[in-house]
Amino acid sequence: xxxxxxxxxxxxxxxxxxxxxxxxxxxxxxxxxxxxxxxxxxxxxxxxxxxxxxxxxxxxxxxxxxxxxxxxxxxxxxxxxxxxxxxxxxxxxxxxxxxxxxxxxxxxxxxxxxxxxxxxxxxxxxxxxxxxxxxxxxxxxxxxxxxxxxxxxxxxxxxxxxxxxxxxxxxxxxxxxxxxxxxxxxxxxxxxxxxxxxxxxxxxxxxxxxxxxxxxxxxxxxxxxxxxxxxxxxxxxxxxxxxxxxxxxxxxxxxxxxx
Amino acid sequence: xxxxxxxxxxxxxxxxxxxxxxxxxxxxxxxxxxxxxxxxxxxxxxxxxxxxxxxxxxxxxxxxxxxxxxxxxxxxxxxxxxxxxxxxxxxxxxxxxxxxxxxxxxxxxxxxxxxxxxxxxxxxxxxxxxxxxxxxxxxxxxxxxxxxxxxxxxxxxxxxxxxxxxxxxxxxxxxxxxxxxxxxxxxxxxxxxxxxxxxxxxxxxxxxxxxxxxxxxxxxxxxxxxxxxxxxxxxxxxxxxxxxxxxxxxxxxxxx
Numbered sequence: 001x002x003x004x005x006x007x008x009x010x011x012x013x014x015x016x017x018x019x020x021x022x023x024x025x026x027x028x029x030x031x032x033x034x035x036x037x038x039x040x041x042x043x044x045x046x047x048x049x050x051x052x053x054x055x056x057x058x059x060x061x062x063x064x065x066x067x068x069x070x071x072x073x074x075x076x077x078x079x080x081x082x083x084x085x086x087x088x089x090x091x092x093x094x095x096x097x098x099x100x101x102x103x104x105x106x107x108x109x110x111x112x113x114x115x116x117x118x119x120x121x122x123x124x125x126x127x128x129x130x131x132x133x134x135x136x137x138x139x140x141x142x143x144x145x146x147x148x149x150x151x152x153x154x155x156x157x158x159x160x161x162x163x164x165x166x167x168x169x170x171x172x173x174x175x176x177x178x179x180x181x182x183x184x185x186x187x188x189x190x191x192x193x194x195x196x197x198x199x200x201x202x203x204x205x206x207x208x209x210x211x212x213x214x215x216x217x218x219x220x221x222x223x224x225x226x227x228x229x230x231x232x233x234x235x236x237x238x239x240x241x242x243x244x245x246x247x248x249x250x251x252x253x254x255x256x257x258x259x
Numbered sequence: 260x261x262x263x264x265x266x267x268x269x270x271x272x273x274x275x276x277x278x279x280x281x282x283x284x285x286x287x288x289x290x291x292x293x294x295x296x297x298x299x300x301x302x303x304x305x306x307x308x309x310x311x312x313x314x315x316x317x318x319x320x321x322x323x324x325x326x327x328x329x330x331x332x333x334x335x336x337x338x339x340x341x342x343x344x345x346x347x348x349x350x351x352x353x354x355x356x357x358x359x360x361x362x363x364x365x366x367x368x369x370x371x372x373x374x375x376x377x378x379x380x381x382x383x384x385x386x387x388x389x390x391x392x393x394x395x396x397x398x399x400x401x402x403x404x405x406x407x408x409x410x411x412x413x414x415x416x417x418x419x420x421x422x423x424x425x426x427x428x429x430x431x432x433x434x435x436x437x438x439x440x441x442x443x444x445x446x447x448x449x450x451x452x453x454x455x456x457x458x459x460x461x462x463x464x465x466x467x468x469x470x471x472x473x474x475x476x477x478x479x480x481x482x483x484x485x486x487x488x489x490x491x492x493x494x495x496x497x498x499x500x501x502x503x504x505x506x507x508x509x510x511x512x513x514x515x
Contacts, residue, residue, distance in 0.1 A: 164364030166367050178352070181354075255353040256353075
């Protein structure tokens, strides 16, 4: 096998993760890890079992996961539903672009966490402020990606379509939209990851349930293994969501990047 | 198809504003010619002679500052399927396979399904892509993509076929194959063609008439009637005395 084949690098990644996990297991087995700093495997396994069995702070573990996913996904889905049409408008109308883009460009580099106090002030400490924060962040990325997708549709492809006798409406739905689908899906992947990563930040806002809440609360009571379980769960779910969207992308856009 | 004059270009002029301001650039100046039904006419000239600008006007992508363009006596105002455009870089739908790319235009215009599929298969076979109906554009070579683009235009049975340096991006061998294909298609379907190229041999080999243009401003400086009988076979034509004489004459015109 040649060293530059993709399969080769995939194996390297698997081996790299395997070595790290192996070192951790060996260190756990040797008993050199401090359970309250870097917990050994048996402590984490115990914590997972406890969490699954007893839940946390009076709520089952799946409910903690469900609460976080519910917030992340509702913020994300609304951001896609609003961000795609707005992005299409920005990408196809220079006037609309000139009107709204200054605001979006200004908001984009602001770390969402800096907005937490304001969001609590506006939307209270309930679900609304959390979903709103996730929505805003995802929305900002959905619009840029969608707009750049629409702008990157080749001018000649639109002219060719006109010459085939298509109406403006047909060109929009049957040419512009599919031609921007790749950029829209990339935007969805970035936004999905961001939404999920933001859950912890959003749950800093006085949450009573959720993986972010679990991590914060367990830290307060110095239950470090629980903190690790929370973090690892967030990481694994993030990977799964990203993988899911990648799968959709490969199925739907097998032609992408091959022109 | 009705006979007589298909396309008429009358005193067309077009200027473009320069990027840095100043005198506008005179891309086309008083260009007139006409194409009869089933004629193949080429425009050759250096880059900047406005040949592509003119083709875009016939397609309806641009409009002249002076003069007018008529298709069957009607003024050209917008793009339409009566003028099939073949771009140098094939403008295909990467998410559709070969048969769907070809069927796309008629499907959007609401032509009956069974008629579309019969026609699509016919034209796909005509351009030599019969075994590739289920392939996507990214699975095709440059020459095959250009064949696909031609089939997608032919299915509309356009009044004029507009080809903008269609073989310019292809390698030499493929280009010869495409020229041969175009002549075969011309013999079978008798299309009216406006062909843009900077390749003199290509222009002479495929055309009935060649308009030689100069740049700045873009004008027709001479019109050459090719008069080589059809069917033409490249190996025979390219070595023949009349071909050589025409090529030499055109080269001299362009050297000025």
